[in-house]
Amino acid sequence: MTGPSWVPCRPIAGSVRAGAYDPGVGQTIAVTEQPAGVPGVRIYVCDRSVTGMAIERYPDRAAAGGDRPPDVLARRLFDLGAQRVTVYSNTVTVHAPEERWAELAPRVRHTIEHLFEFYGDEAGWSFEARGVEPPTTPAVT
Numbered sequence: 001m002t003g004p005s006w007v008p009c010r011p012i013a014g015s016v017r018a019g020a021y022d023p024g025v026g027q028t029i030a031v032t033e034q035p036a037g038v039p040g041v042r043i044y045v046c047d048r049s050v051t052g053m054a055i056e057r058y059p060d061r062a063a064a065g066g067d068r069p070p071d072v073l074a075r076r077l078f079d080l081g082a083q084r085v086t087v088y089s090n091t092v093t094v095h096a097p098e099e100r101w102a103e104l105a106p107r108v109r110h111t112i113e114h115l116f117e118f119y120g121d122e123a124g125w126s127f128e129a130r131g132v133e134p135p136t137t138p139a140v141t
Contacts, residue, residue: 027116027117028114028116028117029047029048029113029114029116030047030113031045031047031109031112032045033109040083040095040096042093042094042101042108043091043092043094044092044093044108044112045090045091046090046091046112047090050069050070050073050087050089050092050115051068051069051088055086055087055088056070056074057085057086058071058074058078058084058085058086059084060078060084061074061075061078061079069116074087076111076115077092077094080104080107080108081096081104082095082096082104083095083096083097094108
């Protein structure tokens with residue numbers, strides 16, 4: 001194994017060294033799911049902060065209009081079926097219909113885990129994943 005187990009690694013294309021790995025850009029987030037004690041609510045505790053010290057409350061998708069990590073995460077969770085999202089530091093609280101959690105739980109966890117990856121099939125923070133056009137590089141003359 002190359003590096004810590006939570007670092008996504010993929011083979012380097014065209015590498016002359018067998019077993020050479022590119023650790024990728026960004027890391028997955030280790031996530032622990034906890035019951036909230038309220039039907040339809042799940043709490044996800046991350047191994048790193050997603051926000052500063054402000055509590056970010058998203059009563060609906062329209063409230064998640066920014067480009068900061070909690071905004072992007074909230075939009076993605078709403079797209080999965082969340083009804084309300086709160087993000088505070090390393091804790092993400094998701095409200096959804098109780099009957100949908102069997103289907104939603106693995107998808108919500110995956111979405112949070114891959115928020116900060118930039119390249120690859122699991123990218124979560126690429127320009128394309130955020131719905132933003134990449135900046136153009138000026139032509140060299």
